Amino acid sequence: MKIGILSFAHHHAEAYIQNLPLIPGVEIIGLADDDRQRGERMAWQFKARLFDSYEALLAARPDGVVICSENNTHRPLVEMAAGAKVHVLSEKPLATTLNDARAIVEACNRAGVKLMTAFPMRFSTPLLEVKARLDAGDLGQVYCFNATNQGQMPRKHRDWFVDKELAGGGAVMDHTVHLADLMRWYLGSEIVEVYAQTNHIFHADEVDVETGGLLMLTFANGVFATIDCSWNKPPYYPTWGGLTFELVTERGAVMVDAFKQNLTVYRHDLQRPAWAYWGSDANQAMLAEFVAALREDRPPRVTGMDGYRAVEATLAAYESAKSGQPVRL
């Protein structure tokens, strides 16, 4: 199974290129990047072949590609891959406009290639455990969620994360999709209404996008959920951020912290506590699923439509933040 990586604009590519060879039978054919310098650096660092262009990589006939370009350039790369009949795993959010998200899904449908959206939380072992309890009926009927996906302002990873054009927005675009997708998965129900309030107080002088946000989602089955997507963690916080939720059911509540499996490490060189994660790698399981879907010729567990729905909710949040009232989907 031959996999290529298109663009290292998203730093997750640096993890994926290390995850992929751990899957038996998977070979990385190489990478391509429209930022030539970055491409050369990554090819050297990860001892991978650098193709001159995306077209050249696709011409080498990989079975699948992982697309890690800026959020607003997923569409041209997906269309290029679909045109070459190559299966696609796209970084999240699938796109920054609904038009692009739809075009991405349709291009893959037309070409008959598989499209998976990179939602690693669907492969988080604590979250899978809760999902299993839910499906077994151990928790009873679900009423609501109180959820957070907070983090540090991500510019230290890449400048474009805080560029409105390239990223599609700030904290709301960065952090809404994971929980929106997780809740759709848990509930098997679609989001029908979104309310959001955003502000620009954290890092106000450094970035132009919203850095704080609180959302309220309502699902078709009546479940409601809040999401805190803020970039509220200071740069010296023990970790990058996290994803938590309280799931309230007829039987009480379940408190979940997806990234709690940490050591607390105190280091002279850092002069602050750091959390070292020892839980299972959700990225590894996500990539294994992409490869398995290709091998078994079946739809991946997370589809392009899942990516589309999450974008739809995120864009509704921006619309609501403007109007100050809930937006119906």
Added chain:
Amino acid sequence: MKVGIAGVGFMGATHAAAWAETDATLAGFVAETSNEAGRLAEQYHARVYPSFDALLANVDVVDICTPTHLHHEMTLKAAAARKHVVCEKPLARTVEQGEAMIAACRKAGVKLLVAHVVRFFPEYALAKSAVEAGQIGRPAVIRLARGSFRPKKPVGNWFLDFEKSGGMMLDLMIHDFDYARWVAGEVESVLAKSIGHAMADAAVDYGVAILKHRSGALSHVAGAWAYPPPTFRTRLEIAGDAGLIEFDSAATAPIEMLLKKPAADAPDVGLPSSPLSESPYTTQIKEFYAALAHDRPARVSAEDGLAAVQISLAAIESAKTGKAVTL
């Protein structure tokens, strides 16, 4: 200074213990339906009065610890009798009632002190003073959560009567609505949802509210009557543009009891609060005593109490209509 307490439930008994730590004289109790008044009167060498009017005639200060819907009428009577009032939160069941209470006390020249005790809990007071001191910069996103089980009462459970208590959003979430406003200033709009308002027959209640403050800060307030007894848990997170404060009562509990039950059917032993040299209820009543006896300022005003009622009722209206409510 003679103090009388109306209502002898959990809060009346708690306030009695707190008043006993001040120089005030605990003169007596009144309760319409409970024998508990006799026990408390005996404990504090005080009297049981046959009626609220009889209590009023014999005290300088009345401490109203009765169900929420009774606060209005009792406060108006106390003001008419020119007695100071300490009133348990929520100040009133409706905004109009709260306004009338404030007007009556002002006209009578008596003080009206609202028992928003969370402002006196050391962890909440410390977080507020850290923000005040600029330690975390300008507050941007605040998260407050308070959760327990549905209140239980042997008889007459008024907590579960929406007309009397206003339900979980007015009775429980008001604590954090008040605290959010104390930390981040006046509230401009509220959007809220709750299980109680979404489905009347649900076994638990849980509410969430998104507040937009005039300062630009946002607050997320969650309240639960959903956990198994004896759980009582609160959480706080105040994120500013120059720092972050985190608190979780479960994570800061200094005692964890891993004990075998003495008998299989014995209830779990719960610790209701963090061990402290002085109960926050006592800190609160001492400050109120100083306000009454020596005209010192208290950290919470009647207007604060009214504003907290306004936010709570806006949250309830939002939960009923599905719209964001502007204050």
